[in-house]
Amino acid sequence: MARTTVHEIGHWLGLRHIWGDAICGDDRIADTPPQLDKNFGCPSFPHRPNNTCGSDANGEMYMNYMDYVDDGCMTSFSKGQVKVMQEVMNTERFELSRSDKCDASVGINTPENSKKYFHIINNINEGNYNINLSPEIYNTPMLVYITDIRGKVVYNKNESYSTAINIDISNESEGMYFIHLKHKNFEATSKVMKTN
Numbered sequence: 001m002a003r004t005t006v007h008e009i010g011h012w013l014g015l016r017h018i019w020g021d022a023i024c025g026d027d028r029i030a031d032t033p034p035q036l037d038k039n040f041g042c043p044s045f046p047h048r049p050n051n052t053c054g055s056d057a058n059g060e061m062y063m064n065y066m067d068y069v070d071d072g073c074m075t076s077f078s079k080g081q082v083k084v085m086q087e088v089m090n091t092e093r094f095e096l097s098r099s100d101k102c103d104a105s106v107g108i109n110t111p112e113n114s115k116k117y118f119h120i121i122n123n124i125n126e127g128n129y130n131i132n133l134s135p136e137i138y139n140t141p142m143l144v145y146i147t148d149i150r151g152k153v154v155y156n157k158n159e160s161y162s163t164a165i166n167i168d169i170s171n172e173s174e175g176m177y178f179i180h181l182k183h184k185n186f187e188a189t190s191k192v193m194k195t196n
């Protein structure tokens, strides 16, 4: 189920093993309960309630991706772990979000034959994006919507554009967004970065 990859990416984004790599070790995450040791297989809940390291009646968070249980038994990161990963993503791994390997002028889901219709200028900025249109589609209806990394729609506009589309999402928080263009001649999705 590829949970090994999830676990290793957790390390790559700053997480330690949930048992802290020692008997009653510390993973430096406040909301994961202290754990006696690594777990294997698929324990049943509650596992080691009130353990000697100070867990409560709910016992150990063996279902955490940073334990060693079977793939089908791993289901979650804690909120504290997510916070650490987001911090690392915004610092040590920040260059990844600026990689041009999925450049917006090319798009992440933009069929080759649709690229002639539009061009996104300056896809990394504080939330103002300009998309130049080609004359063939001037003043024809188009749906433009933007989703955040979780798929939530943060911008939605259906109208005819003369020569360019101007989009302002400067009120949204920093991060990666996807601009979707839906026109009778083409459909495309492109990545943009919103900085602070």
Ligand SMILES: [Zn+2]
Pocket (backbone or CB within 6 Å): 007, 011, 017
């Ligand atoms: Zn590991």
